[in-house]
Amino acid sequence: MRLSRLSLVLLLGLLAACNPLPPPQPTGGTLASQLWNDFKSTFLRDDGRIVDSGNAGISHSEGQGYAMLLAVAADDRASFERIWDWTRLHLRRHDDPFFSWRWQPEHTPPVTDYNNASDGDVLIAWALSRAAARWKIPAYRHEAQTIARALREKLTRPSAFGLILLPGAQGFEHADRLVVNLSYWIFPAFEELQGIDPSPDWRALRASGENLMQHARFGSPQLPSDWLQISPAGELTPASGWPARFSFDALRIPLYACWGKLKLPEFYARVDAQWRSAATPAWIDLQSGELAPYALSTGARSVQRLMQHCLPPRSTERFNAPPLAGEDYYSSVLILLSQLAQTEIVP
Numbered sequence: 440m441r442l443s444r445l446s447l448v449l450l451l452g453l454l455a456a457c458n459p460l461p462p463p464q465p466t467g468g469t470l471a472s473q474l475w476n477d478f479k480s481t482f483l484r485d486d487g488r489i490v491d492s493g494n495a496g497i498s499h500s501e502g503q504g505y506a507m508l509l510a511v512a513a514d515d516r517a518s519f520e521r522i523w524d525w526t527r528l529h530l531r532r533h534d535d536p537f538f539s540w541r542w543q544p545e546h547t548p549p550v551t552d553y554n555n556a557s558d559g560d561v562l563i564a565w566a567l568s569r570a571a572a573r574w575k576i577p578a579y580r581h582e583a584q585t586i587a588r589a590l591r592e593k594l595t596r597p598s599a600f601g602l603i604l605l606p607g608a609q610g611f612e613h614a615d616r617l618v619v620n621l622s623y624w625i626f627p628a629f630e631e632l633q634g635i636d637p638s639p640d641w642r643a644l645r646a647s648g649e650n651l652m653q654h655a656r657f658g659s660p661q662l663p664s665d666w667l668q669i670s671p672a673g674e675l676t677p678a679s680g681w682p683a684r685f686s687f688d689a690l691r692i693p694l695y696a697c698w699g700k701l702k703l704p705e706f707y708a709r710v711d712a713q714w715r716s717a718a719t720p721a722w723i724d725l726q727s728g729e730l731a732p733y734a735l736s737t738g739a740r741s742v743q744r745l746m747q748h749c750l751p752p753r754s755t756e757r758f759n760a761p762p763l764a765g766e767d768y769y770s771s772v773l774i775l776l777s778q779l780a781q782t783e784i785v786p
Contacts, residue, residue, distance in 0.1 A: 469512060469514075469779075469782050470509060470512035470513045470775065470778060470779055470782070471513075471760070471778070472513060474760055474763070474774075474775060474778065475509060475510070475512075475513035475515065475775070477762075477763045477764075478506075478509065478763060478771055478772075478775055479518060481763065481771070482502075482506075482768050482771065483506065483518065483521075483522070485521075486521070486525055487521035487522045487523070487524055487525030487526070488503075488525050488529075488542075489502040489503055489505070489506045489522065489768070490502075490768065491768045491769070492767045492768045493767035493768050493769050493770075494768070494769075495543075496544060497541060497542060497543045497544075498529075498530075498541075498542045498544075499540050499541050499542065499556070499559065500526070500530055500538040500539065500540045500555065500556055500559025500560065500562075500563065501540070501556060501558055501559040501562060502768065502772070503522055503523075503525070503526040503530065503538070503559070503563065504526075504558075504559050504560075504561075504562025504563040504565070504566055505562060505772050505775075505776070506518075506522050507519055507522050507523055507526070507562070507563060507566035507567070507570070508562060508565060508566040508569065508779075509775050509776075509779065510522060510566075511566055511569045511570050511573055512569075512779050514573070516570075516574055519566075519570055523567075523570075526538060526563065529542055529549070529550070530542060530550070532553065532555065535555075535589055535593065535608070536582075536585045536586050536589045537555035537557075537560050537586070537589065537608065538555055538559055538560060538563060539552065539553045539554070539555060540552055540554060540555055540556035540559055540607070554607045554608060554609050554610065555607050555608055556606060556607055556623075557590060557594050557604055557605060557606055557607060557623055558606075558620070558622070558623040558625060560586055560589075560590055561590065561623070561625050561628050561629075561632075562625065562628065563586060564582075564583045564586035564587045564590070564628070564632060565583070565625065565627075565628035565631060565632065567579045567580070567582045567583035567586070568580065568583040568587075568631055568632065568634075568635050569631070571583065580635060583632070583635055583636075584635050584636050587632045587635060587636040588636050590604070591636070591638055591640045591641075593608065594607075594608065595640060595644070596612065596617060598617055598647070598669050598673075599669060599671075599672070599673030600647050600650045600651050600654065600669060600673070600675070601643055601644075601646050601647030601650055602640060602643040602644055602646075602647050603617060603619050603644075603647055603651075603669070604619065604623055604624065604644060605617070605618075605619070606618065606619065606620045606623055615670065615671070616668040616669060616670050616671075616678075617668065617669045618666060618667070618668050618678050619651070619666075619667050619668070619669065620665065620666055620667070620688055621648065621651055621652065621655060621663050621667060621689065621692050622665070622688040622689055622690075622691040622692050622695070624644065624645075624647075624648035624651075624692075624695060625695050625699075626645060626648060626695045626696060626698065626699025626700075626701060627695065627698045627699045627780075627783070629641045629644050629645050629699070630645075630699065645699070648696075648701075649701060649703065651663070651667070651675070652692065652696065652701075652703060652706050653703070653706070654675050655667055655675055656709075657676075657677060657683065657725040657726070658683075658685075658723070658724075658725030658726065658728065659728070660685065660709060660712070660713045660723060660725065661709050662685040662689070662709055662710065662713060662723075662725065663685065663689055663692065664677040664678070664681070664682075664683045664684055664685060664686075664689065664725055665681060665682075665684055665685070665686050665687070665688035665689045666678035666680075666681040666688070677725065677726065682724060683724055683725045683726040683727075684722045684723065684724050684725065685713070685722060685723050685725055686721070686722035686723075686731075687721070687722065687769065690739050690742060690773075691742070691773075692710075693706070693707060693710045693742055693743075693745075693746050693749075694742045694745060694746075694773070694776060694777065694780065696749070697745055697746050697748060697749040697780065697784065698745075698776075698780035698783065698784060700749075700784060701749075702749075703749075704749075704750060704751050707746050707749050707750045708750060710743075710746065711743065711746060711750060714735060714739070714740075714743045718734060719734060719735045720732070720733070720734060720735065721733055721734060721735050721736065721739070736766070736767075736769070736770040736773070737761050737766055737770050737774065738766065738769060738770030738771065738772065738773025738774050738777075739770070739773060740761075741758075741760070741761070741773055741774045741777035741778070742773055742777055744758045744777065745758075745777040745780055745781055748781065748784055748785055749784075755785060755786065757781055757785055758781070760774050760775070760777075760778045761774060
């Protein structure tokens with residue numbers, strides 16, 4: 440049966456209404472120059488390397504991607520180019536457009552794990568896409584398209600929860616399970632990558648992320664663990680081989696979900712309940728109930744404050760960033776990302 444042109448238009452409109460994407464985000468946002476300068480002075484080396492001060496001074500694709508994204512938001516093209524140049528020179532893999540995830544300065548060769556981390560690749564592609572739009576550089580857009588297309592073609596797999604993103608090219612796909620990390624679902628990035636690499640896969644990843652967030656509920660807090668595994672039958676459990684913790688990875692899930700304007704009030708409420716105490720530990724083991732012997736970081740508290748913009752009744756009062764003095768790399772990144780997200784979701 441052939442559809443008339445009018446019928447086809449009506450059908451496509453109905454499908455779009457049933458599966459809407461949120462409205463386009465501003466390209467690059469804005470970030471206070473003093474906050475970005477404080478970050479640079481502590482973590483950015485002259486050659487463009489970002490130093491993870493909480494992880495023995497290593498560098499990784501995630502950190503490079505975060506810094507590129509923040510440099511665009513601060514309209515700091517010179518720093519962006521330095522960071523991108525170092526990333527290409529030292530982390531780019533030879534057999535695909537991805538980036539090795541770990542670089543250690545005291546080792547020879549310094550790349551000590553050639554495997555990629557898909558969140559780092561997503562962040563780099565997202566930052567390049569925003570840089571292309573802000574500074575009108577077609578080459579950056581081409582790089583972003585190449586990475587985005589490769590992510591879809593090489594690192595996505597079907598599952599009982601929808602299309603999933605593998606955390607890396609090797610080591611996460613097994614005959615009896617797929618291993619995923621829900622904090623690699625960077626929802627606002629998926630939306631913008633859809634704009635340069637049109638494909639239903641980006642919408643499918645958004646949907647699978649929401650689905651996983653609704654089903655990954657473990658322990659008394661009913662929260663996701665950092666690492667999850669999905670069986671062929673659709674059983675979702677904390678991944679074997681990793682602690683079953685709501686910890687440093689998983690705390691980014693509410694950051695990206697709120698930034699991506701996902702309407703999941705029950706999820707945000709469960710995270711908020713876990714973090715409500717002033718003495719909240721940095722992580723909780725969702726199987727044993729064991730708690731971290733140290734408190735939640737200032738960066739995680741910034742994520743909690745951002746989340747108030749997504750928790751009913753939604754706050755419209757902006758919060759100020761705490762000072763970065765004394766904060767390590769990861770806490771500082773979370774502070775800056777929370778500030779950037781706030782500029783993009785609060786009218």
